[in-house]
Structures are given as structure tokens and as C-alpha cells.
Amino acid sequence: MSTRYEVLLAGQGGQGLILAGVILAEAAATYDGKNVAQTQSYGPAARGGACKAEVVISDERIDYPKVTEANLLLALSQEACDKYCQDLRQDGVLIVDSILVHQVPTARAYRVPITKIAEEATGRRLMANIVALGLMVGLTGIVSREAIESAVAARAPTGTQELNLKALHAGLQLAENLKVRGH
Amino acid sequence: MSTRYEVLLAGQGGQGLILAGVILAEAAATYDGKNVAQTQSYGPAARGGACKAEVVISDERIDYPKVTEANLLLALSQEACDKYCQDLRQDGVLIVDSILVHQVPTARAYRVPITKIAEEATGRRLMANIVALGLMVGLTGIVSREAIESAVAARAPTGTQELNLKALHAGLQLAENLKVRGH
Secondary structure, eight states, X not given: OOXXXXXXXXXXXXXXXXXXXXXXXXXXXXXXXXXXXXXXXXXXXXXXXXXXXXEEEESSOOSSOSOSXXXXXXXXXXXXXXXXXXXEEEEEEEEEETTTOOOOSOTTOEEEOHHHHHHHHHSOGGGHHHHHHHHHHHHHOSSOHHHHHHHHHHHSOTTOHHHHHHHHHHHHHHHHHHHHHTO | OOOOEEEEEEEETTSOHHHHHHHHHHIIIIITOOEEEEEEEEOTHHHHTEEEEEEEEESSOOSOOSOSSEEEEEEOSHHHHHHHGGGEEEEEEEEEETTTOOOOSOXXXXXXXXXXXXXXXXXXXXXXXXXXXXXHHHHHOSSOHHXXXXXXXXXXXXXXXXXXXXXXXXXXXXXXXXHHHTO
């Protein structure tokens, strides 16, 4: 059985998805001891505001560093959802921001007002990327809770550690609630 | 003639090389309109502190996102210099921190006390990654001066824009001096 796990984070520039990809990669590699490749590709689309980060996590050596068939897709814009849903495995997990994404091509998606929760928990909409990390880790267990906490704390700009951890815990708690409810 | 340009940034965790890679990628893509792939790979070595970021810049579509033969290598540790010098093209550019790297396998390297210059220009050794960006751009012209300024300003944590731009300009100025002197 392959241990390769592929994550795609997609949305718009300014949503912090690249930082979220870096944090998830560091959690898996530095704190959980996995092999990880983390990529962002920019094309002419970068000027139009689209943004995508990829994280491949494996127990084995990673030969191809990019996502071929995602196990987990986070979509923070309608455009991202439309474009990347086709790259999700049949049994893959889809998480969308329910305020930013209205049309979801599968009933199995987690629709969560991530940006709103970020604002409620921390007063900052820009913390949505960290709330999303908590949600992703809580729902899938791709990295350990300790690993993601350490990675978030290490990458948080000076003076914002507490706020970042608050956002992370809001996401983790939300995942627990969704699992209990069976969304 | 291929327009593919490959950059390897290598050193230790905590030196800000991943952020430097992200900033360089954003400068090339968002502000200069190039296609860019930016990758960091983490293995068990991540726990030991080694860190590497790769940036591939091209006018054309990028099929393989990783460095195969680097046009430019920045080495901020002896271990990184030892390990990645073999990945540098014959006509590639090597930049090392002369305080952190003592043995350089080629006479053609730029040996610059990057960390010391960061401390002198900004009071913070941690700005060495931004000084290095200025140095790299000034010496090679891989991205435009306007692009790297915009990207650094956009990625700087709140309240540190001025300090980051000061570090960048110290690196750019240093490159001018080196070019005049023919190092």
C-alpha cells in the first residue's frame, strides 16, 4: 500500500495558501519525520490572482514532487473549486469555504465558512489559512496535532503566535464537531 | 536557446531560505510575468537542520519543476556548499556567505559576508536572506529590480517593510560594487 498523500491548496493570491503549504510541509517533515515535497507553480494566471500550493507527503522517497491525484483539496474560491475538483481522487476529501464557493460538484464536500470562523475566532479574516490547516489536520490526520501546532508556532510572525494558535485550534475544534455530526 | 533558469538556495533551517524562494518566485511570476515553479523538499535531513529551496523560472511552460542543473547556487552553510556545488552548471554562478562557508571548490565564487552585512544594514542577522536576494538579483538580473522590490514589500511581515527593503538595497548595492571591482 502506497503511503503517498497528496494535498492541493487552491484559491486566490493574498489568502495565505503558500504559507499554509509551507507550514503543512514543515509539520510533516520536521516534526513528524516524513518525506515531503512542497511546490507552488505560478503561470500568467498569477497576475490574475489565482494561487495554488501542493504538498506531497510520504514515508518513502518522493520521486515526483507534484500532485497527480489529490487525496485532499482545499478550495477557497469558486474558480479553484471548478478547476481542481477533477484532480481529486474518487475517495478524496474536499473542503471549501462555503461563503466563497457556492457550486460544489459533489455532495461529499465539507462546506465550512472558514473565513467567517477566522474572523470570529481571531478578529482577522486573514487567519483563514490557519483555520483551514486546523480543519484539514483534524478531519484527515495527515499530520499529528503536535506537529501542526509546532509548525504554526514556528512560522508565525513575531508577536502573533497566540493569535495563530487560536486560529489553528478553532479549525481543529471545528473538525471535531463535523466528525461528531457526520456533516 | 532555452530560457529556463534554475536557482538553488541551500543552507540551514531558520535562515529564511524558503521565504527567499517564495519571494523570488513571486517576483518572477507576479511582477515579471514569467512561468515559475518553486519547490522545497524535506527529508529526514530536515530534522538535522539542512534546508533547500528551488526556483525554476522560464518564458515557457515548465514541465519539470525541480532543479536539474543550477544556473545559480546560494550556499549559506559549508554542508550546503559541499553537497550542491556538483549540481551547478559549468557556467553557473555560486554565491556563498564567506563567514559560514570556508572551503569553496571553485575560484569563480562570490564570497560575501552576507550575514554580517545584514546585521550592519538592519541590525538583524535574520535579514541575511533578503540581503542575499538583492545580491542574487543584482549580480544576475534574473528578475527586475522593480519586481524584487515589490515582492519583498508584499511578503514582509506588517511593520517590517522598511527594514526588509533596506536589506534588499544593501544586497543590490553590494552587487554593483562587486561588478565594478570584477570581484
